[in-house]
Amino acid sequence: MSKTRILTQILLLLLITKSVESPSVRIVGGRPAHAADYPYQVSLKRSTNDVHFCGGSIITPRHVLTAAHCCFYIWGGELPPSMVSVFVGQLALKVKPSSVFRNASRIVVHPDHDEFLMSNDIAVVELDKDLPLNNKFIRTIPLNKQTVPANTSCMVSGWGLLQFEGEGMSQELLTTEVYTVDMTECTRRYQLVKIKLGKGAMCAVNDNRVSDACQGDSGGPLVCAGRLVGVISTGKECGNASFPGVYTDVRLFVPWIERVIKESEVTVTPPNSPRSQTVLSLQTPPESASSSKTFQTLVLTLVAIAQSVHILSDFCLVLCC
Ligand SMILES: *[C@@H]1O[C@H](CO)[C@@H](O)[C@H](O)[C@H]1NC(C)=O
Numbered sequence: 001m002s003k004t005r006i007l008t009q010i011l012l013l014l015l016i017t018k019s020v021e022s023p024s025v026r027i028v029g030g031r032p033a034h035a036a037d038y039p040y041q042v043s044l045k046r047s048t049n050d051v052h053f054c055g056g057s058i059i060t061p062r063h064v065l066t067a068a069h070c071c072f073y074i075w076g077g078e079l080p081p082s083m084v085s086v087f088v089g090q091l092a093l094k095v096k097p098s099s100v101f102r103n104a105s106r107i108v109v110h111p112d113h114d115e116f117l118m119s120n121d122i123a124v125v126e127l128d129k130d131l132p133l134n135n136k137f138i139r140t141i142p143l144n145k146q147t148v149p150a151n152t153s154c155m156v157s158g159w160g161l162l163q164f165e166g167e168g169m170s171q172e173l174l175t176t177e178v179y180t181v182d183m184t185e186c187t188r189r190y191q192l193v194k195i196k197l198g199k200g201a202m203c204a205v206n207d208n209r210v211s212d213a214c215q216g217d218s219g220g221p222l223v224c225a226g227r228l229v230g231v232i233s234t235g236k237e238c239g240n241a242s243f244p245g246v247y248t249d250v251r252l253f254v255p256w257i258e259r260v261i262k263e264s265e266v267t268v269t270p271p272n273s274p275r276s277q278t279v280l281s282l283q284t285p286p287e288s289a290s291s292s293k294t295f296q297t298l299v300l301t302l303v304a305i306a307q308s309v310h311i312l313s314d315f316c317l318v319l320c321c
Pocket residue numbers: 047048082102103128
């Protein structure tokens with residue numbers, strides 16, 4: 001179809017334009033995490049090939065919080081839970097025989113998530129079995145429920161790119177310090193380049209040194225004073241203080257998250273009954289998308305790519321590997 005061909009060309013053009021931009025040095029500005037300092041950090045991997053595509057945080061023995069945009073293919077269909085494995089309790093990105101992991105059994109993307117506006121960029125991944133929270137390397141993190149003042153010190157962690165437009169993921173978990181930014185200030189900084197922040201967003205930055213989240217960190221934790229304050233969402237470039245990192249403000253979604261968790265308690269099935277039936281009924285089958293819907297989604301995705309390289313890379317990892 002010619003529409004598709006034009007879109008492919010736009011995509012190629014974007015990719016070329018992207019690679020022509022001057023690379024800039026930027027977990028970006030991080031240091032290796034110490035064992036047991038980030039026991040809530042998870043790596044979301046493709047279950048078929050163990051390729052890392054996003055971060056996440058353990059919020060209950062059965063649930064991981066991540067970004068909504070982590071849960072889609074580039075053409076817009078939601079990733080089925082069978083495609084997602086959740087690795088916990090390790091600093092290394094590489095899968096070992098001793099790695100502890102669970103398969104996803106249900107993925108609940110926020111119903112008002114909009115991939116164009118990057119609004120409500122939050123999702124809950126339910127696991128097939130409880131995590132073993134019996135050691136200091138695997139722990140839950142409490143959700144932040146309060147307003148966090150501007151300039152609060154927080155830690156962000158992930159295996160994402162070491163620099164904007166860099167090659168490949170970090171092989172060890174990295175972490176770096178950022179400070180929350182007043183939303184009026186963050187909105188102003190992005191308005192200068194005509195980017196409108198999505199609903200439910202918050203920002204954090206380090207004005208004094210290069211320090212930020214980057215592609216592949218998406219879905220991971222922003223933690224301030226021991227609470228999960230943000231979910232790594234997006235941003236323009238990585239480590240450029242003119243453009244703070246954009247996070248989903250967890251506080252605004254606590255009632256929704258708690259509802260989703262309660263739902264799974266209600267739908268808990270006896271060991272021998274097929275859990276996947278419950279799961280299927282909650283997923284939108286990808287086949288249901290009409291071709292015009294697919295076209296629309298593709299356009300939106302392209303615009304989103306133009307706006308945010310973070311999204312491109314996550315999608316690319318989901319798609320290409
Ligand atoms: C998890 O998923 C993988 C890949 O689909 C599969 O090989 C494995 O058996 C699953 N593990 C469990 C415990 O269901």
